[in-house]
Amino acid sequence: MKRSNVNSTVQANAHNLAQENGVNDFLPLGNLEKAIKEIVEQPLPLVDGIEDQLVEFSEAMRTVGKVLREAAEAKAAAQAEATEWKHKYELEREKNLQLEQKGPTFAENPGNFEQKVGGSDSIEHLAIEPETGEKSQRCCGENGICSHEVLRDRGPDSYPNIHSKITRKASFKLKWCSKSKKDDQHKHDIVSFEKGNITTAERSSKQISLKWETPPQTVLILTKPNSTSVKILCAEMVSWLKEKRSMNIFVEPRVRNELLEESSYFNFAQSWIDDKEMWHLHEVVDLVVTLGGDGTVLWAASKFKGPVPPIVPFSLGSLGFMTPFYSERYKECLKSILEGPISITLRHRLQCHVIREGSENENENEGPILVLNEVTIDRGISSFLTNLECYSDNSFVTTVQGDGLILSTTSGSTAYSLAAGGSMVHPQVPGILFTPICPHSLSFRPLILPEHVTLRIQVPLNSRGHAWASFDGKDRKQLAPGDALVCSMAAWPVPTACRGDSTSDFLHSIHDGLHWNLRRTQSFDGPRES
Ligand SMILES: NC(=O)c1ccc[n+]([C@@H]2O[C@H](COP(=O)([O-])OP(=O)(O)OC[C@H]3O[C@@H](n4cnc5c(N)ncnc54)[C@H](O)[C@@H]3O)[C@@H](O)[C@H]2O)c1
Numbered sequence: 001m002k003r004s005n006v007n008s009t010v011q012a013n014a015h016n017l018a019q020e021n022g023v024n025d026f027l028p029l030g031n032l033e034k035a036i037k038e039i040v041e042q043p044l045p046l047v048d049g050i051e052d053q054l055v056e057f058s059e060a061m062r063t064v065g066k067v068l069r070e071a072a073e074a075k076a077a078a079q080a081e082a083t084e085w086k087h088k089y090e091l092e093r094e095k096n097l098q099l100e101q102k103g104p105t106f107a108e109n110p111g112n113f114e115q116k117v118g119g120s121d122s123i124e125h126l127a128i129e130p131e132t133g134e135k136s137q138r139c140c141g142e143n144g145i146c147s148h149e150v151l152r153d154r155g156p157d158s159y160p161n162i163h164s165k166i167t168r169k170a171s172f173k174l175k176w177c178s179k180s181k182k183d184d185q186h187k188h189d190i191v192s193f194e195k196g197n198i199t200t201a202e203r204s205s206k207q208i209s210l211k212w213e214t215p216p217q218t219v220l221i222l223t224k225p226n227s228t229s230v231k232i233l234c235a236e237m238v239s240w241l242k243e244k245r246s247m248n249i250f251v252e253p254r255v256r257n258e259l260l261e262e263s264s265y266f267n268f269a270q271s272w273i274d275d276k277e278m279w280h281l282h283e284v285v286d287l288v289v290t291l292g293g294d295g296t297v298l299w300a301a302s303k304f305k306g307p308v309p310p311i312v313p314f315s316l317g318s319l320g321f322m323t324p325f326y327s328e329r330y331k332e333c334l335k336s337i338l339e340g341p342i343s344i345t346l347r348h349r350l351q352c353h354v355i356r357e358g359s360e361n362e363n364e365n366e367g368p369i370l371v372l373n374e375v376t377i378d379r380g381i382s383s384f385l386t387n388l389e390c391y392s393d394n395s396f397v398t399t400v401q402g403d404g405l406i407l408s409t410t411s412g413s414t415a416y417s418l419a420a421g422g423s424m425v426h427p428q429v430p431g432i433l434f435t436p437i438c439p440h441s442l443s444f445r446p447l448i449l450p451e452h453v454t455l456r457i458q459v460p461l462n463s464r465g466h467a468w469a470s471f472d473g474k475d476r477k478q479l480a481p482g483d484a485l486v487c488s489m490a491a492w493p494v495p496t497a498c499r500g501d502s503t504s505d506f507l508h509s510i511h512d513g514l515h516w517n518l519r520r521t522q523s524f525d526g527p528r529e530s
């Protein structure tokens, strides 16, 4: 064999091995290329021994492949770590901003607080703060919501529309109920290893209950557009909440216009002017009511980029997996919700960042997008297979070659992920579903990964086409070769009210909505075991 042929065989092998090992041309190959060149440039032995030499080259290439994969994993680890740090930095900055703007806390000066908040009709800017910073850290960690939250006065208000006429935001307590011990509180020691024996506390059997400490006063109603029955119910509900329960009511600008077209009576319904104002809704809204299907619940969740008030979803769609409440019985249902306690499902969300190729630091990239169901990375209109490299923290997971990949929450497990062959998972189970869409491989089974991982989905530089990311089926973003999507569990879940409890509601949905395992029961007559 001629030297030039051997050289090109070796180079092709090196390229294939790099591909096999999930490593691409764009990775810093410097020293490795030099090593390959040295091997290639070694004098050729006699033609007789060429096959042995090729075997040896293959071995060497395998080693090179391994090193390349390790380099890629190290890069992914560094990027995941950078994302994690950015996330921590954002949380810290948000906390500091709130601290800068705050007056004395309720814990520091309860008398003053009562006077300020209770004494005036139109309040100033309200913010939620844990009872004391130290207590909340001990209780549930930095973003825990288990601790009792107290409202404070936060100085002059820059969002007059959403803060006008509102007296104060209701405070509430969450309680983790255990089936075995009725009065059991949320246990923080999940694993104990006293005297060398490892035991785990009960976790999964706990239902979360929300108890109002002060009555809720402000409701945001979000409705599915273009539906006459929804419009009629919305007008009815708004006047009932105002007349019978003296609630402050917020609706979307579109809905306010629709109500006013009907009658000027609805002038009391409040709204917001722009997105900037809308992002502050969580500071005044005690409860969100949705009238529509699952899409309206997704829509409601997307309006809150941080903490989300409890959502009460009424079913006015066709499937209604996340909408357990019957609209015909809205009065009775709202009465019991407003009085509490409410069983809730804390639905986890995923936080996604698109990282553009060549961006020096993550701040150059677009802000995070939170999803309640899933983020999908697919081939869009491209006819080429998607080629996606997937990393979990610092480990290479796999390369997806097919139509795409779904990263789903457990709430989203019954949506697109289910259609792509993923498991159905109870929404209270923490985890990230990793479900391929039409993979061109016989052995690509879906995975469920633990909640703490950061996933990075990279479009390789040598990819034939672009990929497209979509978030809860919306906001499609193009991912060019070199771009990546980084995804981890968000700090702010979506609390949705249950009709029964989170498990009975989930089972009801899969039975009623999906007709899960519906089969005629086998008749009694027929052959028997003797
Ligand atoms: N092949 C598929 O099954 C497929 C394809 C695209 C999108 N989707 C899903 O649609 C969602 C967007 O919903 P939409 O209402 O805005 O769009 P849509 O109006 O197209 O409705 C999609 C359907 O998915 C159902 N659905 C949504 N979330 C669900 C959940 N968590 N569990 C069970 N069913 C659920 C809805 O009830 C509806 O019937 C996406 O997040 C995605 O999960 C599914």
Ligand SMILES: Nc1ncnc2c1ncn2[C@@H]1O[C@H](COP(=O)(O)OP(=O)(O)OP(=O)(O)O)[C@@H](O)[C@H]1O
Pocket: 222, 223, 224, 225, 252, 292, 293, 294, 295, 296, 297, 298, 299, 316, 317, 318, 319, 320
């Ligand atoms: N307030 C809203 N403003 C704009 N779009 C909305 C709003 N609420 C819902 N949508 C969108 O309308 C679409 C349909 O909503 P939804 O799924 O609630 O109703 P549906 O399709 O009738 O219900 P189902 O999916 O159960 O049949 C979704 O894509 C959703 O994102």
